[in-house]
Amino acid sequence: MSERKPPNPAHRGRPATASEMKAFAHPLRMQLYRLLGDLGQATASGLARETGESTGQTSYHLRQLARYGFVEEVADAGTSRERWWRPLGFSYDVPGEPDDPVTRTFGRWLTDSHAATLDAVVQRWAEESPEWREASTMSSTGTWMTSEELAALTEELLEVVDRHTTASKERREAAGPPAGHLPAREGERRVRVYVDAVPLPPAT
Numbered sequence: 001m002s003e004r005k006p007p008n009p010a011h012r013g014r015p016a017t018a019s020e021m022k023a024f025a026h027p028l029r030m031q032l033y034r035l036l037g038d039l040g041q042a043t044a045s046g047l048a049r050e051t052g053e054s055t056g057q058t059s060y061h062l063r064q065l066a067r068y069g070f071v072e073e074v075a076d077a078g079t080s081r082e083r084w085w086r087p088l089g090f091s092y093d094v095p096g097e098p099d100d101p102v103t104r105t106f107g108r109w110l111t112d113s114h115a116a117t118l119d120a121v122v123q124r125w126a127e128e129s130p131e132w133r134e135a136s137t138m139s140s141t142g143t144w145m146t147s148e149e150l151a152a153l154t155e156e157l158l159e160v161v162d163r164h165t166t167a168s169k170e171r172r173e174a175a176g177p178p179a180g181h182l183p184a185r186e187g188e189r190r191v192r193v194y195v196d197a198v199p200l201p202p203a204t
Contacts, residue, residue, distance in 0.1 A: 045082065
């Protein structure tokens with residue numbers, strides 16, 4: 001049997017420390033990070049409109065997210081008074097203590113964010129254009145596997161995601177910055193890719 005390759009670190013993003021996750025686990029900061037993920041990039045004032053908070057609040061929490069490495073300012077965009085921000089990928093190895101408050105908060109944020117995004121997609125599915133509907137998928141498959149088989153499946157899925165997202169990033173970089181520093185170019189939409197391949201709890 002050939003030795004399995006170690007996972008590509010780019011698949012998971014920068015590992016976050018427990019102290020960084022403690023700073024991340026603030027309701028507004030988690031909301032801002034999710035919105036930046038959905039929008040691609042945004043300003044503090046734009047996020048204030050999305051959240052109903054003041055620009056001062058969103059600006060402060062964006063700076064805190066940047067301090068701990070969760071977002072960064074978009075280079076050569078905006079002004080000193082109106083800066084653009086984008087999210088940075090990260091990973092977090094959940095500690096063994098199930099009652100850890102950061103673990104509980106982060107886990108709830110993950111599931112709530114996932115559910116909120118899919119709910120928004122489903123709510124407007126009938127209004128979606130045919131080309132985008134046909135290009136999308138929401139599927140679920142159950143089967144029996146060993147941990148080795150699951151690890152191989154996970155690695156291959158992540159390699160496929162990495163190949164396609166890298167290609168799209170290279171295409172965008174070759175095209176140069178969009179007009180007016182808007183996040184999308186003609187024909188583009190922000191896309192969210194979920195890869196869930198997990199063992200189900202044992203039957204009781």
